[in-house]
Amino acid sequence: MKKIAFLLVIIFLAGCSANPSKKTQKPKLVVGVVIDQMRYDYLVRFQNRYGNDGFKRLLREGFSLENAHYNYIPTYTAVGHTSIYTGATPTNHGIISNHWYDKFLKKTIYCVDDENFNTIGNDGDGGKKSPYRMLTTTMTDQLKLAQNMNGKTIGVAIKDRSAILPAGHTANAAYWFDGGEKGQWISSSFYMNELPNWVKNFNDSKKADEYLSKPWGTLYDINTYTQSIADDNNFEEPFKGQERPVFPHDIPTLRKSNNNYSILKGIPAGNSFTSDFAKAAIIGENLGKTDYTDFIAISFSSTDYVGHQFGVASKEIEDTYLRLDKDLADLFSFLDSQVGKDNYTLFLTADHAAVQVPAYLKSVKIPANYISNKKFTDYVNGITKKYFNSEELVENISNFQIFLNKEKIEALNLDVNTVAEKISEEVVNYDNIYKSVTAKTLQTTTFTSGILNSLQNGYNQKFSGDILLIPNPSTLTTYYKNGGTSHGSGYSYDTHIPMIFFGNGIKQGTSKKKYEIVDIAPTISNLLKIEFPNGCTGKIIEEVFE
Structure with missing residues (x-):
């Protein structure tokens, strides 16, 4: 009986070696x-x-x-x-x-x-x-x-x-x-x-x-x-x-x-x-x-x-x-x-x-639009003028991010987080801005799904802006209004x-x-x-x- 079992094991091992798994080596x-x-x-x-x-x-x-x-x-x-x-x-x-x-x-x-x-x-x-x-x-x-x-x-x-x-x-x-x-x-x-x-x-x-x-x-x-x-x-x-x-x-x-x-x-x-x-x-x-x-x-x-x-x-x-x-x-x-x-x-x-x-989508009655960088910048400066009596609190707006002028804010004895929160609250009232989130929110809140999760995954505390924006679907800047398209959204x-x-x-x-x-x-x-x-x-x- 032991001899039969031994022979079965030998046959099994021989069968395995005769059919090695396909492509076992790393690619060249x-x-x-x-x-x-x-x-x-x-x-x-x-x-x-x-x-x-x-x-x-x-x-x-x-x-x-x-x-x-x-x-x-x-x-x-x-x-x-x-x-x-x-x-x-x-x-x-x-x-x-x-x-x-x-x-x-x-x-x-x-x-x-x-x-x-x-x-x-x-x-x-x-x-x-x-x-x-x-x-x-x-x-x-x-x-x-x-x-x-x-x-x-x-x-x-x-x-x-x-x-x-x-x-x-x-x-x-x-x-x-x-x-x-x-x-x-x-x-x-x-x-x-x-x-x-x-x-x-x-x-x-x-x-x-x-x-x-x-x-x-x-x-x-x-x-x-x-x-x-x-x-x-x-x-x-x-x-x-x-x-x-x-x-x-x-x-x-x-x-x-x-x-x-x-x-x-x-x-x-x-x-x-x-x-x-x-x-x-x-x-x-x-x-x-x-x-x-x-x-x-x-x-x-x-x-x-x-x-x-x-x-x-x-x-x-x-x-x-x-x-x-x-x-x-x-x-x-x-x-x-x-x-x-x-x-x-x-x-x-x-x-x-x-x-x-977006212009093509509009022609077939699908919601789409363009945002003017200059008009949007003027709108944001209007917010800071209204609430903080200054149009010098924003240093840069690009890639749908707002970078604040920290030195100016401190010189006016203002709080950076207060300024950021107020701009964030107000800027969503601008046409074709869908969501606005402060960097502070992204640092203190975990979004586990949806477009805010995507925004958070793209946020880098050291390099990103103080306020991050999400435009409406199918919305580009007016740079592309004369024709062509782009990308960048979530x-x-x-x-x-x-x-x-x-x-x-x-x-x-x-x-x-x-x-x-x-x-x-x-x-x-x-x-x-x-x-x-x-x-x-x-x-x-x-x-x-x-």
């Missing part, structure tokens, strides 16, 4: 793909026109979270990229906007500006950048630490902030496109003293000029673009030198009056150009070919420029995503052959979404984004459970068996794993 390469300003509904709205090997391949072979959202305000580019890679919100990571008012320096600052470093690649100032204002680590940092600083991390994007912040503090390099009269990919002396030869060769290839030598016409017959409104409408912003915002856009001619190479940022070719450079980086840096795990963070920025200028219902945005689908298919095919199908893990998401053009049209995991270690499927943007970093960290970023507040998305 992690690819983070962020599509700037991509709404979730672009996945389904244009699905019938997508090919089989781009977005559809991700949905077919990967795991899609259909109810993924940003969990903070403001939903801007720098904040989104930082939150994806840190697994934290501005409360912890400190990037509270793209530009924000620095109450210590008494001026508006840009998220990645750093005068301590110089441009690498040309003689301009476009490379004086670093990630030093990001206070926490990223998953890319944690991967480097876990591998004793081995493995490579590269950030690639047309926008500097979209390359720098995801790549983290320990990156080997971040590269971005310097437009204007330069037309080159550049970096910062934060990373290196000289561009690698492969970057110099790429710049010398004049691919930017090649892409700008052709007009931007629709990929397919424009009459088949049925998921967008009429091409000629009053809700879009034409290029400078163009009478109406309609196809075809004569890029070779228009580049002269649209800051030359910078026009490449605002057309679909900018995404193709980014993909070309990312592939050159993978080859040039030999990514995915060593005993360590490498990471490339790619952000497609042109979708955001097109969205801002033409709006989410435009023929231009439809064409941009149909073209991006082809770029993605080409990138995935390249990864299959260069790195190996089972050797990389990829995630795709967006740094924020966008609202329909409403679903700005927070609902795609979140797809794909490749090594990921199973096929979908989920309708709600997940938050901060969940990506701990999920990838868990896949790699590394420590979470040090400010991380997200959770592991267990159901994406095999």
Whole structure:
């Protein structure tokens, strides 16, 4: 009887070893793909026109979270990229906007500006950048630490902030496109003293000029673009030198009056150009070919420029995503052959979404509006004049935040909290301001759900303003009143984004459970068996794993 039992155990163990679990090794390469300003509904709205090997391949072979959202305000580019890679919100990571008012320096600052470093690649100032204002680590940092600083991390994007912040503090390099009269990919002396030869060769290839030598016409017959409104409408912003915002856009001619190479940022070719450079980086840096795990963070920025200028219902945005689908298919095919199908893990998401053009919404009787910055500032100064007999108590109003002049308030023997509370009480009477909360309230009250929870997650006690505002839904500043759209709110049209995991270690499927943007970093960290970023507040998305 003992012999029979022993034989059964041997047979069982042999069976286990003959069927090892699939893909037990870590990926050789992690690819983070962020599509700037991509709404979730672009996945389904244009699905019938997508090919089989781009977005559809991700949905077919990967795991899609259909109810993924940003969990903070403001939903801007720098904040989104930082939150994806840190697994934290501005409360912890400190990037509270793209530009924000620095109450210590008494001026508006840009998220990645750093005068301590110089441009690498040309003689301009476009490379004086670093990630030093990001206070926490990223998953890319944690991967480097876990591998004793081995493995490579590269950030690639047309926008500097979209390359720098995801790549983290320990990156080997971040590269971005310097437009204007330069037309080159550049970096910062934060990373290196000289561009690698492969970057110099790429710049010398004049691919930017090649892409700008052709007009931007629709990929397919424009009459088949049925998921967008009429091409000629009053809700879009034409290029400078163009009478109406309609196809075809004569890029070779228009580049002269649209800051030359910078026009490449605002057309679909900018995404193709980014993909070309990312592939050159993978080859040039030999990514995915060593005993360590490498990471490339790619952000497609042109979708955001097109969205801002033409709006989410435009023929231009439809064409941009149909073209991006082809770029993605080409990138995935390249990864299959260069790195190996089972050797990389990829995630795709967006740094924020966008609202329909408010003027268009108004035209179809949906509540929407614009707020004049000047009129609103005058209104706030009227409040302080009425109750405190001074129009000098407000130092700055930006990003729907009010910064008080503490020195003036103290000089008048006033109490800062009293002033803030009175402004907060009164300012909600202004048209299209929905809610107003003081910093004191956010410091002393915990909001566990709803839009005030999102506002609290985006509040940083050290850097944020003294009064934080929430406009009505579908409300922008008058900067966009002549056409185009924007983002930044905590409403679903700005927070609902795609979140797809794909490749090594990921199973096929979908989920309708709600997940938050901060969940990506701990999920990838868990896949790699590394420590979470040090400010991380997200959770592991267990159901994406095999």
